[in-house]
Amino acid sequence: MRKLCKPLYDNITLSSSAVSADLFQIPIGQGSKTKYHTNMSNAGMLPTGESFEVYGIRVAFAANCVAADVVAVAAGYMEFYLGAEVVFESPIFDLPSGNGLTVESTEALATGGISYAALGVRSPLSGKVINPAITLASLSNFKVSCIWGAAPNAKTFWVILDGYWYKI
Numbered sequence: 660m661r662k663l664c665k666p667l668y669d670n671i672t673l674s675s676s677a678v679s680a681d682l683f684q685i686p687i688g689q690g691s692k693t694k695y696h697t698n699m700s701n702a703g704m705l706p707t708g709e710s711f712e713v714y715g716i717r718v719a720f721a722a723n724c725v726a727a728d729v730v731a732v733a734a735g736y737m738e739f740y741l742g743a744e745v746v747f748e749s750p751i752f753d754l755p756s757g758n759g760l761t762v763e764s765t766e767a768l769a770t771g772g773i774s775y776a777a778l779g780v781r782s783p784l785s786g787k788v789i790n791p792a793i794t795l796a797s798l799s800n801f802k803v804s805c806i807w808g809a810a811p812n813a814k815t816f817w818v819i820l821d822g823y824w825y826k827i
Contacts, residue, residue, distance in 0.1 A: 663824040667711055667795075669803075670696040672815040673732075682803045682818045703800050708827035713739075713793040715786035715821035716747070719756040724814060731811035737818075738804045739793065746793050751805065754787050786821050 669682040685692050686699040700706055716739070720729055732751060739747035795801050803818050 661826045663826065665824055666698075667713075667820040667822070667824070668698055668817050670815065670817045673811060673813055675812045676810050678808070678810050679804060679806045682805070684802055703802055704798050705795055707797055710797055710825045711795040711820070711822055712825075713789055713795065713820045713822045715788050716749075716754055717756055717786040717817075717819040717821065718751060718754045719817045719819060721815035724816070728811070728814045732805075732807075732814050732816055734809075734811065735805050735807035738806070740800075740802050740804065741793065741795070742800055747789060749787065786819070792822065 667683075669685075671680050671682055673680055683697070683699055684703050685697070686702050687694060687697060689702070705711060716737075718732070718737075720732070735751045737747075737749055737751055737754065738745045803820075805818075
């Protein structure tokens with residue numbers, strides 16, 4: 660068995676009326692999903708012979724998001740389901756990007772602009788640590804649900820699960 664240190668990630672763009680979103684449910688090749696959007700090969704589960712230990716969770720935003728977008732998405736909360744059981748939950752504002760999200764200048768601050776150039780260097784210690792780890796077994800259903808009291812409008816963001824991927 661190989662142990663790989665790489666994240667499991669998924670991306671979603673919310674419609675302007677969405678008050679909830681389920682991630683890790685649409686794999687590469689369905690809809691418009693590519694490797695840029697997700698590294699899931701199956702809907703809501705890992706393939707036969709693979710498992711994943713989740714040690715951390717992050718939320719990252721698309722480069723075209725402005726500060727108001729980040730604030731709107733952060734106003735929700737997240738539930739991580741393993742089957743029908745919620746195994747982790749948190750307000751989204753408590754889930755860092757792990758990239759040192761900053762604005763580039765006082766002008767960017769005034770206009771709300773955020774860019775990848777300002778995201779800094781990824782540190783595996785700067786995400787939300789999950790201890791003990793959550794194990795996603797082969798062919799076990801899981802999803803991450805985000806819920807808001809009011810629609811945060813059309814925003815694009817990723818949920819990134821940090822951990823170890825085991826492959827036979």
